Amino acid sequence: xxxxxxxxxxxxxxxxxxxxxxxxxxxxxxxxxxxxxxxxxxxxxxxxxxxxxxxxxxxxxxxxxxxxxxxxxxxxxxxxxxxxxxxxxxxxxxxxxxxxxxxxxxxxxxxxxxxxxxxxxxxxxxxxxxxxxxxxxxxxxxxxxxxxxxxxxxxxxxxxxxxxxxxxxxxxxxxxxxxxxxxxxxxxxxxxxxxxxxxxxxxxxxxxxxxxxxxxxxxxxxxxxxxxxxxxxxxxxxxxxxxxxxxxxxxxxxxxxxxxxxxxxxxxxxxxxxxxxxxxxxxxxxxxxxxxxxxxxxxxxxxxxxxxxxxxxxxxxxxxxxxxxxxxxxxxxxxxxxxxxxxxxxxxxxxxxxxxxxxxxxxxxxxxxxxxxxxxxxxxxxxxxxxxxxxxxxxxxxxxxxxxxxxxxxxxxxxxxxxxxxx
Amino acid sequence: xxxxxxxxxxxxxxxxxxxxxxxxxxxxxxxxxxxxxxxxxxxxxxxxxxxxxxxxxxxxxxxxxxxxxxxxxxxxxxxxxxxxxxxxxxxxxxxxxxxxxxxxxxxxxxxxxxxxxxxxxxxxxxxxxxxxxxxxxxxxxxxxxxxxxxxxxxxxxxxxxxxxxxxxxxxxxxxxxxxxxxxxxxxxxxxxxxxxxxxxxxxxxxxxxxxxxxxxxxxxxxxxxxxxxxxxxxxxxxxxxxxxxxxxxxxxxxxxxxxxxxxxxxxxxxxxxxxxxxxxxxxxxxxxxxxxxxxxxxxxxxxxxxxxxxxxxxxxxxxxxxxxxxxxxxxxxxxxxxxxxxxxxxxxxxxxxxxxxxxxxxxxxxxxxxxxxxxxxxxxxxxxxxxxxxxxxxxxxxxxxxxxxxxxxxxxxxxxxxxxxxx
Numbered sequence: 001x002x003x004x005x006x007x008x009x010x011x012x013x014x015x016x017x018x019x020x021x022x023x024x025x026x027x028x029x030x031x032x033x034x035x036x037x038x039x040x041x042x043x044x045x046x047x048x049x050x051x052x053x054x055x056x057x058x059x060x061x062x063x064x065x066x067x068x069x070x071x072x073x074x075x076x077x078x079x080x081x082x083x084x085x086x087x088x089x090x091x092x093x094x095x096x097x098x099x100x101x102x103x104x105x106x107x108x109x110x111x112x113x114x115x116x117x118x119x120x121x122x123x124x125x126x127x128x129x130x131x132x133x134x135x136x137x138x139x140x141x142x143x144x145x146x147x148x149x150x151x152x153x154x155x156x157x158x159x160x161x162x163x164x165x166x167x168x169x170x171x172x173x174x175x176x177x178x179x180x181x182x183x184x185x186x187x188x189x190x191x192x193x194x195x196x197x198x199x200x201x202x203x204x205x206x207x208x209x210x211x212x213x214x215x216x217x218x219x220x221x222x223x224x225x226x227x228x229x230x231x232x233x234x235x236x237x238x239x240x241x242x243x244x245x246x247x248x249x250x251x252x253x254x255x256x257x258x259x260x261x262x263x264x265x266x267x268x269x270x271x272x273x274x275x276x277x278x279x280x281x282x283x284x285x286x287x288x289x290x291x292x293x294x295x296x297x298x299x300x301x302x303x304x305x306x307x308x309x310x311x312x313x314x315x316x317x318x319x320x321x322x323x324x325x326x327x328x329x330x331x332x333x334x335x336x337x338x339x340x341x342x343x344x345x346x347x348x349x350x351x352x353x354x355x356x357x358x359x360x361x362x363x364x365x366x367x368x369x370x371x372x373x374x375x376x377x378x379x380x381x382x383x384x385x386x387x388x389x390x391x392x393x394x395x396x397x398x399x400x401x402x403x404x405x406x407x408x409x410x411x412x413x414x415x416x417x418x419x420x421x422x423x
Numbered sequence: 424x425x426x427x428x429x430x431x432x433x434x435x436x437x438x439x440x441x442x443x444x445x446x447x448x449x450x451x452x453x454x455x456x457x458x459x460x461x462x463x464x465x466x467x468x469x470x471x472x473x474x475x476x477x478x479x480x481x482x483x484x485x486x487x488x489x490x491x492x493x494x495x496x497x498x499x500x501x502x503x504x505x506x507x508x509x510x511x512x513x514x515x516x517x518x519x520x521x522x523x524x525x526x527x528x529x530x531x532x533x534x535x536x537x538x539x540x541x542x543x544x545x546x547x548x549x550x551x552x553x554x555x556x557x558x559x560x561x562x563x564x565x566x567x568x569x570x571x572x573x574x575x576x577x578x579x580x581x582x583x584x585x586x587x588x589x590x591x592x593x594x595x596x597x598x599x600x601x602x603x604x605x606x607x608x609x610x611x612x613x614x615x616x617x618x619x620x621x622x623x624x625x626x627x628x629x630x631x632x633x634x635x636x637x638x639x640x641x642x643x644x645x646x647x648x649x650x651x652x653x654x655x656x657x658x659x660x661x662x663x664x665x666x667x668x669x670x671x672x673x674x675x676x677x678x679x680x681x682x683x684x685x686x687x688x689x690x691x692x693x694x695x696x697x698x699x700x701x702x703x704x705x706x707x708x709x710x711x712x713x714x715x716x717x718x719x720x721x722x723x724x725x726x727x728x729x730x731x732x733x734x735x736x737x738x739x740x741x742x743x744x745x746x747x748x749x750x751x752x753x754x755x756x757x758x759x760x761x762x763x764x765x766x767x768x769x770x771x772x773x774x775x776x777x778x779x780x781x782x783x784x785x786x787x788x789x790x791x792x793x794x795x796x797x798x799x800x801x802x803x804x805x806x807x808x809x810x811x812x813x814x815x816x817x818x819x820x821x822x823x824x825x826x827x828x829x830x831x832x833x834x835x836x837x838x839x840x841x842x843x844x845x846x
Binding site: 073075089101103104105107108109110129130133135136143144166167169170173174188244245252253254260263264268270271272273279280282283285287288290291292293294295296297299300301302303304305306307317319320321322323324326328329331333334336339340341342343344345346348349351352353355372402403404405407408411412413414415416419420 | 561
């Protein structure tokens with residue numbers, strides 16, 4: 001269970017209520033017209049889980065593997081990483097997931113050296129099937145691990161891509177196992193598609209529960225039972241000028257990767273030119289408590305009042321760790337923490353920071369996980385996606401487009417061609 | 424060598440030039456009056472390096488260790504982490520550095536399980552000597568690793584703290600080795616003090632070169648030869664309302680920890696109430712290329728024009744990795760990357776993104792490392808510290824204060840006391 005609380009004390013008037021119902025109506029329309037496809041993933045992807053489990057049961061390379069390498073950049077890998085970050089500690093026996101996710105020679109060569117081909121399944125994930133960095137890393141992996149796609153290693157490589165994409169055709173050519181991402185699901189909305197579900201299932205995570213949690217949230221939202229999401233969206237959209245930033249403040253290292261996914265979802269979806277031709281959007285920030293709380297709180301309380309704050313915390317860390325009652329000579333003040341767990345301390349610090357912020361009337365909300373469960377992980381993914389859709393509709397932008405992609409790919413290609421000439 | 428380029432095309436007028444010389448004058452004053460002590464660290468800390476090396480040569484536990492555990496939160500550990508991130512790959516034989524830096528039961532228990540006491544040196548780092556989380560983690564480490572401070576493990580634990588602090592007295596009581604941080608150096612400015620220099624030296628990094636690089640930058644700045652820093656500071660300070668955010672866009676995984684340090688430095692130093700009683704400051708953001716470039720660029724180009732962008736890149740990754748010439752059937756477009764290295768690709772993508780941003784007149788600057796060297800790492804630390812001091816003076820705030828600390832500690836203590844009563 002996740003509890004959502006909005007602390008802004010803001011009460012929408014007639015105009016705002018109209019905006020809210022209009023935006024919800026548009027989300028319903030996006031679902032019905034299939035403009036966006038992520039709403040159906042929690043139900044549709046259950047088939048993928050069954051299929052992957054059946055395939056894994058029959059595949060010797062998978063049975064022998066202890067590592068899943070995900071080759072993919074941005075949307076196609078950040079979501080998987082985010083879920084792994086929240087749940088990994090619950091799966092001491094799960095296969096390791098290693099992400100080849102950046103065209104960085106230092107990071108890559110370190111990761112390459114951690115992988116033993118005989119115990120690894122490689123997933124190449126690219127929606128378009130042509131992503132430059134993904135293809136470069138795939139080439140390097142084929143070369144470095146001497147992947148023989150025609151024979152021995154055919155079962156070791158799986159493609160995840162759009163139906164009919166060049167990567168899809170490549171996989172067909174070699175007879176590689178392929179899973180497809182629905183065409184109307186963009187990278188940053190694809191976590192619960194094959195892009196995330198295949199690696200997580202193969203690694204051994206309970207993806208059925210993950211999807212179940214997401215599915216219940218989707219159902220509740222469309223039944224009109226999660227009104228707080230639209231309320232929060234409305235506050236953010238209507239105050240986009242006075243509060244152009246949202247700071248997601250996750251208490252616990254488990255949220256490090258989630259922050260990255262959230263920042264990508266938010267930035268790419270909401271940074272858009274609106275229907276009147278104005279540049280609009282909200283800027284996402286991610287911080288981790290308690291590490292960042294001193295500096296963040298200083299900026300939030302004494303810096304410009306330009307941020308809304310979203311706290312994310314976990315009530316019960318389950319395998320929590322006692323702070324032992326070790327009295328430290330000359331440090332009697334430190335005894336105050338004795339008898340608590342590290343989870344208690346983390347949460348009490350979060351509560352202390354929240355109270356200071358609420359007292360200053362800084363618009364804030366809290367998202368409290370009862371625990372780190374698969375269902376909660378699924379729910380929080382769709383919660384942020386629904387929030388994004390709603391804010392997008394309220395800002396009158398096309399949430400699912402990514403118009404910068406094409407000019408950017410062109411510019412990169414130009415650079416590469418110029419580079420070729422110089423060489 | 425690091426090259427700094429400002430792309431804003433902004434030319435300061437008389438008023439701005441006056442602000443610039445005034446701010447530089449104030450920094451000179453801060454150094455002379457010892458209001459801030461970080462200016463002297465590059466020279467003063469050379470003694471620490473000598474001392475640590477001599478001590479390490481005579482200590483059996485250090486000789487036998489392969490791991491340095493740094494117990495500390497925020498300023499006292501983020502800088503060490505940042506330098507480790509930029510240089511670690513150059514030191515395949517260096518001791519591992521593991522950071523106990525968050526009161527998080529999941530992260531901590533994972534880190535605890537990675538450590539073998541017999542091969543580890545524990546550094547407890549706390550400026551005040553009373554930081555709640557640091558003391559809690561220290562207690563847990565004493566308990567978990569059965570550290571016998573009176574006998575066997577005395578040489579295994581080193582304290583780094585303010586002279587005379589409770590932790591300092593604790594260390595004296597047990598006869599632990601202690602290094603002190605100058606009183607006029609705040610956590611976020613302490614990277615080149617004992618806080619960073621002791622762990623990095625013990626781990627085996629060439630900290631003399633690190634300090635040398637920093638020292639040269641400090642000297643050049645005070646000789647008036649790094650005028651671009653004040654120019655960038657002036658643009659940022661004078662446009663703080665129109666561009667309230669600075670996005671540090673590091674190309675390469677080596678900058679992940681640097682971003683975290685930068686965000687802390689910037690937020691805690693610049694989020695302040697100015698001399699007229701107004702809340703002021705600039706908000707730092709950190710992103711990593713190429714991972715975040717699609718989403719960031721979308722937000723930068725089509726979202727509100729409210730950010731300045733700082734690109735940070737490395738010209739030559741030295742041990743760069745070839746993208747092998749592996750033709751992929753059905754994927755002829757992917758051949759464009761053949762013949763390049765991953766470093767080339769990373770940098771050409773960075774250049775492509777830069778060009779798009781410059782063309783839109785978005786205020787931006789680039790910081791280009793010729794390579795990842797100790798000298799460059801030292802230089803970039805003081806570069807950002809000097810920039811922070813200058814912006815602080817231009818915003819008429821007290822850059823080195825952290826007024827939120829005390830009310831926050833009070834609030835946390837209150838929470839802990841309430842928690843005790845409930846238990």
